[in-house]
Amino acid sequence: MFKQILKFVFICIVCFVVCSAASKDGKNGSSKNKPKRKEMKIETLKKVECADDKSAQLGSVVHFHYKLSVEGHPDIIESTYENGNNAQDKGVVHMLTKGVTLKGLVKGIPGMCVGEIRRLTIPSHMAFGSKGNDRFPPGATVIYEIELLDAKPADEVLQRFTRADLNEDGVLDVTELEAVMSIAMKDGNFPMADDPAIMEGMLNELFQFADKNKDGGISTDEFRTMLKLQNNLGGKRTKSKQEL
Numbered sequence: 001m002f003k004q005i006l007k008f009v010f011i012c013i014v015c016f017v018v019c020s021a022a023s024k025d026g027k028n029g030s031s032k033n034k035p036k037r038k039e040m041k042i043e044t045l046k047k048v049e050c051a052d053d054k055s056a057q058l059g060s061v062v063h064f065h066y067k068l069s070v071e072g073h074p075d076i077i078e079s080t081y082e083n084g085n086n087a088q089d090k091g092v093v094h095m096l097t098k099g100v101t102l103k104g105l106v107k108g109i110p111g112m113c114v115g116e117i118r119r120l121t122i123p124s125h126m127a128f129g130s131k132g133n134d135r136f137p138p139g140a141t142v143i144y145e146i147e148l149l150d151a152k153p154a155d156e157v158l159q160r161f162t163r164a165d166l167n168e169d170g171v172l173d174v175t176e177l178e179a180v181m182s183i184a185m186k187d188g189n190f191p192m193a194d195d196p197a198i199m200e201g202m203l204n205e206l207f208q209f210a211d212k213n214k215d216g217g218i219s220t221d222e223f224r225t226m227l228k229l230q231n232n233l234g235g236k237r238t239k240s241k242q243e244l
């Protein structure tokens with residue numbers, strides 16, 4: 001009987017030792033295996049001094065050129081300096097917004113002055129993710145070389161413009177203007193027509209009217225002028241209704 005008790009105690013001790021070791025290993029293992037997240041690197045290639053209120057900030061509308069590549073590969077995947085994505089070949093215009101703009105750009109662009117050039121080395125968790133896509137391999141660290149061309153605080157008009165400028169080329173085309181009109185119509189700031197052909201005619205007329213310099217796109221200034229006139233018309237309509 002005593003032997004049996006001893007045997008039981010011995011087995012318990014062995015179990016305890018094995019389990020403690022296993023759990024220790026597990027703890028160490030998980031902290032060892034947990035990959036340390038790569039930090040983002042921000043380098044200034046061309047420094048330009050400016051006052052804080054003249055620099056890009058979170059929420060600013062920023063206009064910039066960029067070259068994009070994958071770390072370790074010399075090829076440029078995208079460049080706004082060359083013919084490519086942008087009809088105007090004048091860089092891209094973007095509102096720096098958390099949750100919308102790439103995380104690495106939200107962190108790397110604020111504080112830049114117009115004319116400054118930065119190289120942002122952005123790990124995948126702040127860029128295109130661990131799965132990658134048709135352009136980027138899984139877990140790719142990407143390198144953005146950014147040249148800031150302009151930065152403005154986003155007033156309401158600029159915010160509307162930037163939301164409408166889906167391809168981020170800094171001008172609105174007919175399709176993008178159509179989206180703006182749809183919102184304006186829902187808000188009651190633009191007359192509605194049931195006939196799609198009439199609507200299309202109105203859209204084209206508005207586009208021709210707004211595109212003052214006839215370059216085939218509506219710039220931020222042209223958009224601003226268009227909204228002013230639209231508001232005036234809206235005001236007059238309201239007034240005439242009240243007068244009636």
Ligand SMILES: [Ca+2]
Nearest residue numbers: 165169171172
């Ligand atoms: Ca556009």
Ligand SMILES: [Ca+2]
Nearest residue numbers: 211215217218
């Ligand atoms: Ca234009």
